Amino acid sequence: MPRKKDENNEKYIELEQELKDQLITNNNYNKVTKELLDKYIKYTKMEDDLIKDVDKRGVNVKWNNGGGQKGVKRNDSIQESVKVNAQRLKILDKLGIKPPEKKSDGDEEYEV
Secondary structure (H helix, E strand, O other): HHHHHHHHHHHHHHHHHHHHHHHEEEEEEEEHHHHHHHHHHHHHHHHHHHHHHHHHHOOOEEOOOOOEEEEEOHHHHHHHHHHHHHHHHHHHHHHHOOOOOOOOOOOOOEEE
């Protein structure tokens, strides 16, 4: 099981390095953008955890308040995931990072 955690950590390290490289290429890497990049990675981890919760518990979850009331409600992780993703997109916008565009229809490589 620890191996999976290492693989996930490696994923975040690679993502951070790729975004850092883009900022350096755009001559936009400084203390402020580094802080935003750190927040982006934290939000990415948070969103991944929220998605794992939805995968584990489902879209609807049972609740019981212990006082005889029970029911089913929407998993709060869904709405929180949407909010976290919106923050991630705002950070990318502030950093001036755009999604890569495909070079051509048949080409698998992307251009930044």
